Amino acid sequence: MKKLISLLLTSFFLPLGAIHLHGQNREIDWSKIYSEQLFHITEVMVTDVASPPVAARIYAYTNLAAYRVLQVANVKFDHGDFLSFSQINKQVADLSLEPIQSPEFAAIFALFLVGEKVMPSGYLLKEKQAAWQEWGLKNKVITKKNLEQHLAFAKAVADQVLGMAKSDGYIQLTALNRYSPKEGEGFWYPTPPAYMAAVEPEWKTMRTFFLENLEEYKPAPMADFDLSQGSPFQIQLQEVYDKGKNLSEEEQLIANFWDCNPFKVEFSGHMAIGVKKISPGGHWIGITGISAQKVGLTFSETTYIHALVAMTLHDSFVSCWKAKYETNRIRPETVINEKLDPTWKPLLQTPPFPEYTSGHSVISSASAEILTGYFGENFGFVDSSEVYFGLPERAFDSFSQASDEAAISRLYGGIHFRDAIENGVAQGKKIGKSIWQKLEE
């Protein structure tokens, strides 16, 4: 009896079909569901302790898979196709698959399939895949009969995206050299308390999506290492030190809000526990989802903006990491402990890679550019991305207000000098603008 009803219902819904996503299944809040499902990817990354650049790469390929499903299903978007001017455009072959009832269902499923392969603990998504199928059937998004067709569709697209991921330089990284501290003063050295190894010193060799020539996005030069009184470096050093000692409550809150350290090690004698948070990229994916939900974006538009932000994040990280391992600049904590105050400790735990430019500044500014382009200037939102990590919600009047705060938070946190922040912001804005401009063209 039950079976019969579901069959009836399914056949009733079938004619509503796929091509137009707008207005379909009004009772389903697709932008919220997209964020919720994407969070499962985030959860696995937290378990695996994906480093910030690696996390951005994972967001890029998983969201790209969702986007590609919609593309292949001939769904229309409000804005142009960003893949058309990407460096992977050649790998975007036509798949000519049979139309499916729910591209949404297949998109999320493809996102999981890619996530399963690009993350070490991706197997944890098996459970989520099963739950998603159950949800799809329960909510009549798909039928038992066409489930397999959806899965096959998702797999075909996911395989194509995984093919792209396979050729982006990631597996070649382990064939390259690890970081050796440079001889001389002012160069990066691992930082307390865990002295973790340098994260991804050769990330600059990764393929970007949109940036064709990384040299164009090279940040302005940093202040040279110079401890003499009044030198640009010394002034900035003093600023970090003084600021760290005189932080207002609000500034402390800001620093912690944007900490986004995937692995903070807390020691207690022989015992050490890694305290985990989402990465900077994860935070901006969170903001993207919040914004999408705020305006009630359709599934297709939600997917579009997530994929675009995620791929922008990846490019920003590659650009920033190139700068980091070309300058190999020392972290404030190291200089301060050596030269000013052996017991000074930054509010945040210094992340394990060189200082210049500030990753959070670059990637936040780039993301904000994209989001502002998409959602508009003065788009207010309440950022609840960090609630799971014990931090309160925070309201912003615009994306750029949020990204500027993310940038300066690194000074409050005591982990960056001002020029790494300001020049990082400029670097990120340039990246974001160039991508958005290409879309507009």
Place this chain on the structure above:
Amino acid sequence: MIIFSRILISSLIFVGILIGFSNALFAQENSTKFEKLPSKKTGISFKNQLKEDGQNNILRYEYFYNGGGVAVGDLNNDGLDDIFFAGNMTQNKLYKNLGEFKFEDVTRSAGVAGKNTWTTGASMADVNGDGLLDIYVCYSGKGSPESRKNELWINQGDFKFLDKAEELGLADPSNSTQGLFFDFDNDGDLDLYLLNHHIQVINELEFDAVRQVRHPYAGDKLYRNDSGKFTDISELAGIKGSALGFGLAVIASDINQDGWVDLLVTNDYIEPDYLYINNGDGTFSDRITNHFQHISHFSMGADIADINNDGLPDVFTLDMLPEDNERQKLLYGPENYEQYALMIKRGFYHQNMRNMLQLNQGSGFFSEIGQMAGISNTDWSWSALFFDANNDGQKDLFVTNGYYRDYTNRDFLKYKGDYYFKQAVAKEKADTLHLVTSMTSTPVHDYFFENKGEVKFQNTSLSAGFGEKNFSSGAAYSDLDNDGDLDLVVNHLNETAGIFENKSNSGNWLQLELSGKSGNAYAVGSKIRAYSKGKIFFLEQHPVRGFQSSGTYRLHIGLGTADQVDSLQIIWPDRSQSLLKSISGNQLLKIDQTEAKPVSVDPITSLPLVSKTLGPDFVSTQSNVNDFKRQPLMLTMPSHLGPSLAQADLDGDGNSEVFIGGSKGTPGRIYSFKNGTWEVYRGFRSSSDFTDAVAIFHDFNGDQKPDLFIGSGGFHDYLSTDESLRDRLYLNDGNGVLIAQGDFPKYMISTGAAAVLDANGDRFPDLFVGGKVIPGRYPETPDSKILINDGKGKFTDQTALFLPNKGKLGMITAAVSQDLNEDGTDDLILVGEFMAPSVLINQGGKSFENQSKGYFPLNLSGWWSNLTQADMDGDGDLDLIAGNFGLNSQLVASPEKPIRLYSADFDQNGSIDPILECYIGDSHYPYPSRDELLDQMVSMRSKFTDYASYSKAKLTDLFTPEELQNAQRLEIQTLESMYFENTGTGFKPHELPRMAQAFPIYSILPIDLNLDGNPDLILGGNQSQTRIRIGKIDAGLGLVLTGDGKGNFKPLTPSESGLGIKGDIKSMLNLKTGDTSFLIFGINQQKPEVYQIR
């Protein structure tokens, strides 16, 4: 019926004989046996039970699972040792020994139950010198200082005690671990070293600041006994007192044999242990870095005893390295070279996580050989006790261990943080105590090792009766039943204390009871030397040993088959001596200090064979290059190979010039040695791009002047086709100027060896050049070469013609040439890494053929690093001495348990993945830690998502059979350095003496050093450029083996030879000027050292 009983009787007798017979057999093999006596039988029910709750737990108190101590001693002088147990949270207990393993709980009447404060260590000592042992009990925990005051139970006789700590000035409120009573100023009374620990975790940013300050409760203290009252003189006496000292053991011994008691203090965590040398003027100086080259990291219990019967006390410290693969894999995290470098820079010294045995070599030299001895891995260990359990004349080793929670499990660090996140997502409150109590708990068995002599210990834990898995802390030995063997008392955590009766089939023995003068009635600090059948037995009267415990005052010597001691020397604390002759064994001998005579003993001094003199002021090999950044799965760094050395009289002035090889960054140089000074020789110039691996002076163009061939090696950042890998030939212009020859064949090999020989029979000197490694592609086989000389110093590469396998012969490290088959042509003998010695027989000057099988037996594949030929047995042919990796590391190899090295580009990303597989504990496992493996291959990251999944993985879990089948596979079947006797038909392997196996050998010099007409050997080596996990292998000090001319060798100590070189010796030369003969040592990262031969 009668007949029947007769048969029964005779068969009983027969069985008896059989038992006796088998026992005799057994005694030689595996004779130690302890039996845990049931609590019901002994009457000992003490149980150190912990109660974990919100107030009392590991988060609030770091040392929550350390356990309690034991003190043993005859409190009522009835000839039976009584036992005191310290309970952390339970009452302390005192048991009176009633004999025959029956004990009576006399805690209540004695009044020594202690207080409701965290109790740690206990010791028995006659503090007031009245002839009765007193009990000092240490307290710690998170309570008030007042609550922590230590107790001193003064023995009133008849098991009545009164706490007089306050009165005597010893009610110290520190967080104490153990009190050690000893006479540090030789004034006839007992002083106290109070070992303390910190109870807070110190942030590593604070290390430097904290180090400067004396902490009132965490710092160790020295109390001087001033006529019965104790005064804290720590600062005055130079005792370190910073809060960084997490003291877990203090052991007294006259380490430098100068008559003043020295101290070893072990420290947990980052602070290095202290080796306090008694200056004899009321002060101590920590000299640990002068004597030990590397030390345990998280040092816990310790013992000091003469383990090799050479009359010198050896030092053993415990750490936490497990024996089996699974627990090692769960424990090992990523190796952090920058953090290690910082640790060294900040003065925390070379510390590695494993037990360390510092073998006392005399003259202040120690060699750490814990791994070779087989006692380095005993898991999270607490007490170490050396004593002769089976009376065979060798001190055996007992180790207690176990930690109640698997704290250091890597998954806990990496994945338990998810708990907070998951609780947050589930909107539930996180409870850290829950997190901690959810940690796994793995009981482990105690370890027992039988000393087999030659610093070889055999793990007989299970057969000796210690198979039970539990958590053990303090322990003490004592002949509880006075039957002539030592029994054991062990304080367990959360389990009834163990009394282990010694049921070994044992040899003869002698026990001594010393009566000192008043003030030190038990003669603490006395030294015993017993001589029997040419053996020395050395003991010191210091009952505090192991961990938080003190043992019997009765000194016990196992005599083995000897039934008497030929002479017995007692050196009393005031340096007076008693000398007794011909003492029969198997008795308890009481000796009184009043019978002693003051004796002044002249130290036996024999002049060493060599003495140090001035060397050239030139370091050519200083480099921080880290090859593991390029190929993370190698075990040692191939870049650090120099300096090479070679000598010749270039300018014909009768004095030799010495070539010192350069390495990338520093060009090699030639020095002239004239009139005792070293001058840079001007007729030579090299470039800083090269790393000079091999240097050979030889007249290559027939003008009677020495020319120079330099083989370029190294790894560094060289590309496999790097110009800097070119070998070079310099011809002597006749005036002593060396001119580089541009037309020398151009080939790019990282050279490992070269030999001059006449390959084609034209009487001109040709060259064999052996390739060692392809930079960046270890362990792919590099090319080796034959270069043919036209007689004018013009060489052509004729490898294809001459060498088998197109010159791919292995990773060659050494080559020598001699005419093996006496056909008049030069043959080649090669050794290398992961290969067996190879013999290439010259086919009449046409080519070489591999005929190794005809000359060497099977199963000799090794990690060979050197090959030298000399006639060692005086039979007129050239024997071989071959340097291997040695036995002093975690690696083991035998034909049955080979080390295998698989390599291929498994993940097809363009880099070679070298995966080592070796025997760990019970079977073959991959050598890399999970982090190392995942860093090498992305594909492994999803295969082993946590440490647990990798902890049991075999190589077949990493790769498919096809992948392994297609991979290059190399093997090591032996790690022992050997002497190969040339028998005329081949080479017969003999292992070099044990001390020669304690370090990798990179240089061998045959020379008659003692001028007895027989060639001796000097062996240089060590390896400091290893993975952190392997650590420095530095037991070699320039080892001299004297030869008897028959192929037998005897090692000399540094004081005998005069050689005590710390560092990685890579090359040696014997330089003669006039009548004087010198030894030059090329040492990596250091200046060359020069010694003059007596």
